[in-house]
Amino acid sequence: MAEITATYPDITVHDTMPKLLALNARTHPNDTWLREKDLGIWISYTWAQVAERVRNITLGFTTLGVARGDVVGLLGDNRPEWLMGEIATHALGGMSLGIYRDALADEVAYLVTYADVAVVFAEDEEQVDKLLSLDEKIPTVRHIVYADPRGIRKYDDPRLISLKELEARGAVEAARDSGAYDRLVAQGKAEDVAILCTTSGTTSHPKLAMLTGGALLRHCRAYLEMDPRTSADEYVSVLQMPWIMEQIYAFGQALISRMKVNFVEEQETLMADMREIGPSFVLFAPRVWEQIAADVRSRMMDSSALKRGMFELGMKLGLKALEQGRRSPLADFILFRALRDRLGFSHLKSAATGGAALGPDTFRFFLALGVPMRQLYGQTELLGAYTLHKAQDVDFDTVGVPFDGVEIRIDDPDPNGLGEVVTRHGNAFTGYFRNDEETAKSFVDGGWMRTGDAGFFNDRGHLVVIDRIRDMARTEHGDRFSPQYIENKLKFSPYVAEAVVLGDGRDSLAALICIRFSIVSKWAEKNRISFTTYTDLSARPEVIALLRKEVEAVNRTLPEKQRIGRFLLLYKELDADDGELTRTRKVRRGVINERYGTIIDAMYAGEKVIDVDTTITFQDGTRQRIKTTLDVIDLGAPPRRDDDTRRRAA
Structure with a gap:
């Protein structure tokens, strides 16, 4: 691990995401960072290409009047342009607000008006239509930047501007003043609020957690100590971009480790595209893992009696071996090797689940299959995950152990040690955007944050999370x-x-x-x-x-x-x-x-x-x-x- 750690950049110097992008573009300009599948073809972007486009988007924003402290909304599917738009927002000194692609118009209106969003970075006609239908409900929006022009040329709303035109404006500004972008990036500080991240909103409208760029990078660095990445690693961006864990992986960890980030063509082509990439690391929400396991069983319904028999035998052998802390070579030969290849999991070195609890039966299924599963735990306010299973210490009934520098205690425990999980570390959010009352409720004396989850520590020092306390x-x-x-x-x-x-x-x-x-x-x-x-x-x-x-x-x-x-x-x-x-x-x-x-x-x-x-x-x-x-x-x-x-x- 020490050798891997030594290759990471000094984030006390390169302490914002735009600064890290500039460093990587300077030191590894021709290395591929992003890949996107479009019309069946994988398109690659090098660090230098991404940096140039981010520069042009940033300076293009300035021509729209976007200034330091403004909020830029991002709405659409996971695409390289989203990532570029977000880093450009941070380069300008603005705050990015990711909005889930399937959010309804009223949900979009609430977030946009609450945060006084000045510019919305929309992906395509579907998202543009959603915004235009809101009309006077989003009075703060001065401009809507769209990436995909298909179907939009018929519109004449003065707020619309294509990403292509925005980048062209930025290129003109760069030619006029070659140092303008570098000066903007240099003004950025680690303590600047960079991201407004929506909370899950299980009981009401989501709150907006204010995350600084420095805190996100420091937390990513601590994460990489637990689960290292390098420039040789391949990651497939599946979780929606507004979720904190996608911010951690596709942005923070990728900029530090230079791992490649891949974007599938459509959600429906996820498994086929993954097989082509052969990722070394994936993070899926529990429902995706559950769906994959269900699809495997579904396909077995249509198979021959011989294949069904081999599947049942392989699972029986694999689960029995798992209980004994080992792998079954026979199960791997007759079932698991081919199944991993079919799912695109052949090259996985690490796989994670988070956002909610994954059922132990599903966890056992993937561990028996040979997927190196780990469960993580955290909250948006605490920069996502802060506990994780170590590679050789996986227990599907727990969420692992804390990262270095993370403190966890159990408040008001019952006789069995079950109480509220309360956490403290140096990279927490700075508060809820325009909501001091809720910010005050979240913390107790000494900077400890209430998670609202019921849990306890087992005999091995692993954290076991049972459920939300209110549930x-x-x-x-x-x-x-x-x-x-x-x-x-x-x-x-x-x-x-x-x-x-x-x-x-x-x-x-x-x-x-x-x-x-x-x-x-x-x-x-x-x-x-x-x-x-x-x-x-x-x-x-x-x-x-x-x-x-x-x-x-x-x-x-x-x-x-x-x-x-x-x-x-x-x-x-x-x-x-x-x-x-x-x-x-x-x-x-x-x-x-x-x-x-x-x-x-x-x-x-x-x-x-x-x-x-x-x-x-x-x-x-x-x-x-x-x-x-x-x-x-x-x-x-x-x-x-x-x-x-x-x-x-x-």
């Missing part, structure tokens, strides 16, 4: 349980996309379950079960019977008092556009309890069938009426025969 629940009999823990076990099933476990203050536990439509529909077709829509499929008695078996299998792994007593299959998927999930796919439990309160009450009232007549609104504004009945499955009662189940869906 920890007790039945009316006083039995304590973690909804998230049980939900993660349910979601290991390839047929379960989402689950919400209920039971706080109730006599028993219950669950609302959303089927994974892509896989359940394939299962239904294979078994010659007719259906039309998601609602219709989830209403089929055969599907209910299938999910009952999955829930019962999970119940067998749980203590008796934490088992699910009843469940139903929801008539729609939980959706971030409906406010039911955050943009990072965390459940908003308050919204669920309010929106489905009548259904929940009916479940606990002992109703066997619940009538539903509701209207849902899609992202494009269209509305659909759903009229159906939901069967409440009582797991204490024997399964009903198919002809006993009466459902209707429209």
